[in-house]
Amino acid sequence: MNQSTEFSDVPGFARYPVNTLPIQVELGSESLFLLWDDGHQSEFHYLWLRDNCPCQQCITPLSREQVFEICDVPLDIKPINTSIESEGRLVLQWDFDNHRSRFHPGWLRSHCYSVKARNERKWQPIIWDKECITQQLPVYDYQQIKQDNKQQLHWLKDQRDYGIALIKSVATVPGTLAEVANCISFIRETNFGTIFDVKSKPNANTAAYTTLRLPLHTDLPTRELQPGLQFLHCLENDAEGGESILVDGFKIAEYLRQYYSDDFTALSSYPMDFYNVDRETDYRFRAPVFALNSEGDVIEVRLANFLRGPIDLPSEQIIPIYKAYRRFIELTRDPQFQFFYRLQPGDLLVFDNRRVLHARNAFDLKQGGRHLQGCYVDRDELLSRIRILERAIM
């Protein structure tokens, strides 16, 4: 069947395949019920339908943005006439202002908010432990994802779903990282710059720039929005030690939720303080270790022991948060969750810094050098790029 690309019909640039057609409308007091020819039933509220009218009076062709505002019609707006037109368009004539709205069936079905439709649309991460990721680690060749948009989309979906992927054969030329990151979008700037060098430096302003062991952590928990994707590109790794360790923070969160629910509650509701205090900057942020969305799913993990400020909570929450925090740290040390990887020159490890905790063993420079370059790209950019690639490929 048809795929519509008419802008006056469907807002935006996405296409909405028509796989099923509405066959019957039943009017209720606040909403209508649409029966589709595959047996599915959708409820659409009148306010919702009026709000989403795609006509050129409601959505200006100048910028494709809505100029209509829903508070400019009565709360109890209703259709006085309803029909299903040719090609399955739902047409409503409103009892206010003589307005008429026509809805494309593909658009309408893909925005159905029935329990079933919402469940089908729900994104689920692929949560891993050591065994799982050892078998399933997504690995890509850089030339492939650079030249082939389908491969790039595969990579980025893995990046979104596993929160980790390894890219091989990236030229060991400083700065090449920017080229890879720009496949997605611009690089997120921080006080460490855009591309940062991870090597032992005199006057280090963070433990990352020493040869010390780094315990499992997320980067920049001291910022309100922790950077999303972290890129670590290995240029040189002849030092003894310095292995990378990665743990899926979502796995630890779900483990706690299942077996230690009080600890899970403390870590998702009592804020902890994170400080990064330097000579010219002084970043601090306060948030729970686990951020949940409105449906209770864990969407973020925030943790770096070496960047914590003093806990600042009511007295009765001090022992519970320490118990929970200790349990969390102990679990990150459990080998069943830890994926070890020794970066080789040309390897680029990309992981969701707000989900996957990373660590490195201490290293010794007597045997040779160790030089990584890193940068960040935010989740917004990853998801936008996925949508653009999907739009082109669909």
Next chain:
Amino acid sequence: MNQSTEFSDVPGFARYPVNTLPIQVELGSESLFLLWDDGHQSEFHYLWLRDNCPCQQCITPLSREQVFEICDVPLDIKPINTSIESEGRLVLQWDFDNHRSRFHPGWLRSHCYSVKARNERKWQPIIWDKECITQQLPVYDYQQIKQDNKQQLHWLKDQRDYGIALIKSVATVPGTLAEVANCISFIRETNFGTIFDVKSKPNANTAAYTTLRLPLHTDLPTRELQPGLQFLHCLENDAEGGESILVDGFKIAEYLRQYYSDDFTALSSYPMDFYNVDRETDYRFRAPVFALNSEGDVIEVRLANFLRGPIDLPSEQIIPIYKAYRRFIELTRDPQFQFFYRLQPGDLLVFDNRRVLHARNAFDLKQGGRHLQGCYVDRDELLSRIRILERAIM
């Protein structure tokens, strides 16, 4: 009395004035109680004290970051010896590992987590309506804040507390904005670039770049982290119309919380969808209109009617969210909340984009041109800069 700057004594670069001294320690089962010579009493838990030990074994001098981890001592760690040393330092000898911790009295008092101390530390915004801000709008001269760190600190604290300030006499040279923003930190990049030109453009990809009226909104609600400070620098404004309108979103939120608590609950718990769909980017984010911190304070408002996607909620939440959303929009239109200002060339309006809604009237270019430049700097950067200036001035 002394102000300590010894790094081995107090972590970080801040100084902690000693205005009162501890005079007595009483040991409990999980915590100790410290009596101060001004009559205040602090409770500090043993785990908290051990966690915050400032010695060089626990905090590496290499990067001033903590290498000690609290799960490496027993949960029931206790002091076997406690004393108050000369200059009021609290000294604890632990029952584990022979470790000794010494605490600076100024640091300790300023991290007391009693109800009273926490209330005194709590930041409160100055919430305004039209009448209040008409009288109290913070206005600064650019040369003053550029040359005088005390004036700059005043400005930035007003920026934090009122969420709005006007800077006068900024040269009407394109790009000067960057110089002002860099007083604070780097500019937040988005898909609109770093510095963006607000003027009517052919092929506008947002309503901002047309001559259309813009209803009250926050910028980029389609990003997970909406930009914090928004800078709008007026280079030219000879067009008819185009007045700026500003509303304190925190005021609307508190009004709703007080008079329409169901609407407040819906807007702070049911997520709405925000889309910015363009040819090469497709940003979408889903979040409630009001974000609350763990104490229930409103910390963010997210709203642009012209950037909303279809509401995607369980059926029973559709009518409540529309009722609440309509009420919110109606309140933003109430003149008692609206501050009008017509930007003059050389004016730079800076406001917290996550709090202060902004709008502009439609304009007509027959009478002359209208050209603003804008950019964003995040809240993290503002707060960091305030801390650095306070450190230097204290």
